[in-house]
Amino acid sequence: MEKVVEVNFGPQHPSTHGVLRIKVKLDGEIIVDAQPVIGYLHRNAEKLSEMGLYPKALIYMDRLDYVAALNMELGYILSVEKLMDVETPERAQWIRMMMVELNRIASHLVWLGTHGLDMGMLTPFFYCWRERERVLRIFDEITGSRLLYNYFSIGGVYSDLTPKGIDMIKEFVNTFPDRLEEIQSIFQKSYIYAKRTKGVGKLTLDDAIAYGVTGPLLRASGLKWDLRKNQPYLFYEKVNFDVPVYTNGDVYSRFLVRVEEMRQSTKIVKQVLEKLPDGDFYNKKYAKPMLVRMKGSGESYVPTESPKGEFGVYVIGDGSTIPYRVRIRSPSFANLQAVSIMLKGYKIADLTATVSSVDPVFGEVDR
Amino acid sequence: MNLFFFIMSILYGILKFLHWPLWNWYLYGYPAGLWIMYFVDAIIEVVLVFAVAMLVVVILVYVFRKYMADIQNRIGPNRLGPWGSLQLIADVFKLIQKQDIIPKNADRIAFRVAPYIIFTPVILGMLVIPFGNVSILQLMVVNFKYTLLFLVAAMVISPLGEVIGGLSSHNKFALYGALRSAAQDIGYEVPMMISVLSLIILAGSYSINDIVNAQKHIPFVIPEILGFIVFFLAMIAKQSIPPFDLPESGSELVSGFSTEYSGMRYGIIYMGNFGFMALASVVVATLYFGGPVGPFFNSVLWIAVKSAVFMIIFLLSWIALGRVRVDQFLNMGWKYLLPISILNLLISSLIAIYFGGAF
Amino acid sequence: MIPIESESKTKDGTPVVYISKENLIPFMKEKKDEGYDMLLMVTGVDYVDHLEVVYHLLSTKDGRRLLVKTKTDEEVDSVTGIWPGANWHERETYDLVGIRFRNHPNLKRILLPEGWVGHPLRKNYPMDKKQYVNLGEDGEDKVSYDPKEGY
Numbered sequence: 001m002e003k004v005v006e007v008n009f010g011p012q013h014p015s016t017h018g019v020l021r022i023k024v025k026l027d028g029e030i031i032v033d034a035q036p037v038i039g040y041l042h043r044n045a046e047k048l049s050e051m052g053l054y055p056k057a058l059i060y061m062d063r064l065d066y067v068a069a070l071n072m073e074l075g076y077i078l079s080v081e082k083l084m085d086v087e088t089p090e091r092a093q094w095i096r097m098m099m100v101e102l103n104r105i106a107s108h109l110v111w112l113g114t115h116g117l118d119m120g121m122l123t124p125f126f127y128c129w130r131e132r133e134r135v136l137r138i139f140d141e142i143t144g145s146r147l148l149y150n151y152f153s154i155g156g157v158y159s160d161l162t163p164k165g166i167d168m169i170k171e172f173v174n175t176f177p178d179r180l181e182e183i184q185s186i187f188q189k190s191y192i193y194a195k196r197t198k199g200v201g202k203l204t205l206d207d208a209i210a211y212g213v214t215g216p217l218l219r220a221s222g223l224k225w226d227l228r229k230n231q232p233y234l235f236y237e238k239v240n241f242d243v244p245v246y247t248n249g250d251v252y253s254r255f256l257v258r259v260e261e262m263r264q265s266t267k268i269v270k271q272v273l274e275k276l277p278d279g280d281f282y283n284k285k286y287a288k289p290m291l292v293r294m295k296g297s298g299e300s301y302v303p304t305e306s307p308k309g310e311f312g313v314y315v316i317g318d319g320s321t322i323p324y325r326v327r328i329r330s331p332s333f334a335n336l337q338a339v340s341i342m343l344k345g346y347k348i349a350d351l352t353a354t355v356s357s358v359d360p361v362f363g364e365v366d367r
Numbered sequence: 368m369n370l371f372f373f374i375m376s377i378l379y380g381i382l383k384f385l386h387w388p389l390w391n392w393y394l395y396g397y398p399a400g401l402w403i404m405y406f407v408d409a410i411i412e413v414v415l416v417f418a419v420a421m422l423v424v425v426i427l428v429y430v431f432r433k434y435m436a437d438i439q440n441r442i443g444p445n446r447l448g449p450w451g452s453l454q455l456i457a458d459v460f461k462l463i464q465k466q467d468i469i470p471k472n473a474d475r476i477a478f479r480v481a482p483y484i485i486f487t488p489v490i491l492g493m494l495v496i497p498f499g500n501v502s503i504l505q506l507m508v509v510n511f512k513y514t515l516l517f518l519v520a521a522m523v524i525s526p527l528g529e530v531i532g533g534l535s536s537h538n539k540f541a542l543y544g545a546l547r548s549a550a551q552d553i554g555y556e557v558p559m560m561i562s563v564l565s566l567i568i569l570a571g572s573y574s575i576n577d578i579v580n581a582q583k584h585i586p587f588v589i590p591e592i593l594g595f596i597v598f599f600l601a602m603i604a605k606q607s608i609p610p611f612d613l614p615e616s617g618s619e620l621v622s623g624f625s626t627e628y629s630g631m632r633y634g635i636i637y638m639g640n641f642g643f644m645a646l647a648s649v650v651v652a653t654l655y656f657g658g659p660v661g662p663f664f665n666s667v668l669w670i671a672v673k674s675a676v677f678m679i680i681f682l683l684s685w686i687a688l689g690r691v692r693v694d695q696f697l698n699m700g701w702k703y704l705l706p707i708s709i710l711n712l713l714i715s716s717l718i719a720i721y722f723g724g725a726f
Numbered sequence: 727m728i729p730i731e732s733e734s735k736t737k738d739g740t741p742v743v744y745i746s747k748e749n750l751i752p753f754m755k756e757k758k759d760e761g762y763d764m765l766l767m768v769t770g771v772d773y774v775d776h777l778e779v780v781y782h783l784l785s786t787k788d789g790r791r792l793l794v795k796t797k798t799d800e801e802v803d804s805v806t807g808i809w810p811g812a813n814w815h816e817r818e819t820y821d822l823v824g825i826r827f828r829n830h831p832n833l834k835r836i837l838l839p840e841g842w843v844g845h846p847l848r849k850n851y852p853m854d855k856k857q858y859v860n861l862g863e864d865g866e867d868k869v870s871y872d873p874k875e876g877y
């Protein structure tokens with residue numbers, strides 16, 4: 001008599017964060033084997049990017065990790081700028097840094113809210129959404145759109161900060177840490193939450209490195225590896241922030257890492273507001289009419305620290321106005337691969353906790 | 368809530384008065400050939416209890432939505448009727464209109480029956496609760512020697528409905544929900560029974576009426592604090608609301624045993640859950656806080672106030688807490704609740720011996 | 727010492743090493759011993775006359791990066807034995823570029839449904855031909871060119 005039951009979690013399931021399907025073999029409540037199946041949101045953004053001019057591929061980058069679209073744009077823009085040897089004015093780089101950090105906060109807030117839902121907590125979701133809404137309003141004011149921004153451009157950004165936008169950011173960074181404290185305490189003071197997450201979904205450091213896991217997961221497993229510190233891009237070496245590291249490698253440490261990262265991001269935004277220099281917000285040489293005639297040759301890959309891990313776009317140019325090959329290194333894709341070893345031997349209830357702790361966003365996994 | 372209870376109790380008193388002759392026949396035996404009156408009376412009473420339960424459910428759902436929305440920085444229902452109070456009525460009409468879907472390979476009869484089984488204990492349980500007195504009439508539908516046993520037996524039915532619904536759905540998630548429901552049921556039912564047993568020892572009777580009367584001076588929650596904790600946790604588990612909503616566990620098993628239910632069938636399950644919440648709060652208020660008996664005066668008002676407090680506590684638990692894992696719940700049930708309830712039984716036996724018979 | 731065919735640098739300054747595909751596995755093993763413990767991604771590039779596989783390596787100890795390139799004709803050895811994380815990346819490269827990896831534990835399509843015709847990231851992939859996907863009787867995806875048989 002076969003004791004193992006095979007269950008499909010997803011692609012339509014309330015806690016798969018999109019369209020993840022996990023083939024789970026269950027012995028009672030215990031997971032014997034779990035294989036993630038992906039590809040339900042595949043659009044082949046790489047091919048689409050190879051079909052248009054360099055600046056046009058940006059809109060596909062927006063649609064990768066749609067909760068942290070600016071981080072995705074940044075990875076592509078940095079690579080392309082390296083490819084074309086474009087110089088970016090300082091002010092533009094500081095603005096980029098600030099916007100990216102704000103977007104990291106928004107992304108982590110989405111994660112925290114949905115993670116709470118996965119653990120059966122209904123209320124923190126709304127608190128997280130309230131805070132995220134404030135970030136989105138800031139983006140709406142500065143970039144003109146709430147989710148898919150198309151804001152960075154080759155050689156700068158599309159629009160300068162508005163005075164109202166700066167006020168909104170100031171108000172946000174001043175009030176956010178307290179509210180984050182409040183949200184964090186809902187989780188941290190809950191005995192049930194701690195019981196559910198401590199020691200669950202363990203990923204050892206060796207496994208994490210072998211599977212190419214990056215981002216908060218790697219830091220929760222005990223390696224102090226943050227590209228903003230280790231291989232700084234933009235002006236990250238000029239600002240002060242800490243990289244939170246925990247060694248347990250379980251869901252609880254990932255929660256702590258992400259919450260602490262939000263706090264550090266707020267700190268970075270504050271410092272950027274102080275240090276923001278005057279000047280152009282885009283390189284006049286590469287104004288819009290010029291952009292379509294920009295030619296790239298050679299290859300480049302600039303790694304950036306997106307909210308999910310190392311994100312970068314490997315661009316090969318053949319000297320024409322169209323990229324020859326675009327390969328997106330999406331962190332969730334690699335992180336999701338490690339889910340099957342994180343799940344073995346745990347219970348069904350831990351499946352949702354573990355999968356949500358990976359924080360996969362399927363626009364980015366399936367591209 | 369209080370006003371509502373008050374009005375209902377007056378209506379109920381009027382109805383009882385109209386049936387006064389019948390009531391006499393109850394006591395002194397029915398004349399031959401008038402047995403049909405017995406059934407008419409019974410049906411009227413059950414319908415009345417059903418109406419009361421439904422009204423409580425409607426109010427409870429509204430309060431739940433508004434209260435939850437308030438905690439979560441939302442507005443909640445605000446379109447239909449004053450402050451959105453008619454939203455649930457609209458929802459019910461929507462659910463009735465919906466297509467009735469039964470999965471292809473489901474056990475059709477069991478699948479159809481299950482929601483009603485989940486709703487049954489709400490009515491059965493309400494039958495034996497003493498709501499207090501209006502002049503000389505007691506607001507209690509059925510009164511006999513073993514009402515407490517009847518109440519406990521009635522409350523056991525609802526997990527049965529969950530198991531039947533889950534097993535008949537022909538869906539793996541529903542199957543897992545049913546299995547969890549059964550496992551959870553065993554986990555809390557035994558400690559709950561033992562804590563109820565100590566109540567019987569303390570009151571010296573199986574009748575809820577006697578238990579209520581025994582709490583004239585001190586409510587049972589004081590000598591029975593351990594038993595109360597066990598019973599209260601068991602009540603939360605029985606309603607399967609967070610943190611013990613394992614049979615449904617929205618984010619893990621899609622919707623657990625009710626995965627395949629939609630339309631009005633789901634509506635009945637939903638109403639059953641809220642109805643059971645009302646029943647559970649009334650039962651806790653009756654067994655451990657003296658029900659209608661209270662300081663200053665004995666009235667239906669007291670039970671309304673007490674049960675409203677417990678309803679709010681249940682709602683808070685629903686809103687604020689996360690879900691425990693299955694093994695954690697079973698651990699809690701067998702390793703903590705069971706010994707605690709046995710200890711409680713011991714304590715109450717000692718009290719009963721020391722103070723003699725009735726407490 | 728494994729012979730290197732040629733060396734260069736990318737625009738952002740990462741060293742690039744070209745290696746013949748026969749020497750790939752021993753070379754990768756050597757690099758892993760040198761401290762390149764993380765494989766970031768595996769990429770295939772279609773240069774029309776030949777295919778190229780690009781491996782992005784990273785050492786988490788000192789932050790060095792290295793690009794390893796191999797020219798190939800549709801088939802190359804799998805590095806899943808060295809970095810288990812290469813599994814999905816190689817499947818994706820097979821899926822989209824059409825490079826087969828020898829000794830791969832589970833070389834199936836990962837993003838596109840099984841039965842898809844062609845590899846989209848090839849330069850000669852016909853972009854005007856639509857393929858329609860539907861669920862077959864056995865629960866697996868079915869692909870056809872007929873719009874009536876899928877969506």
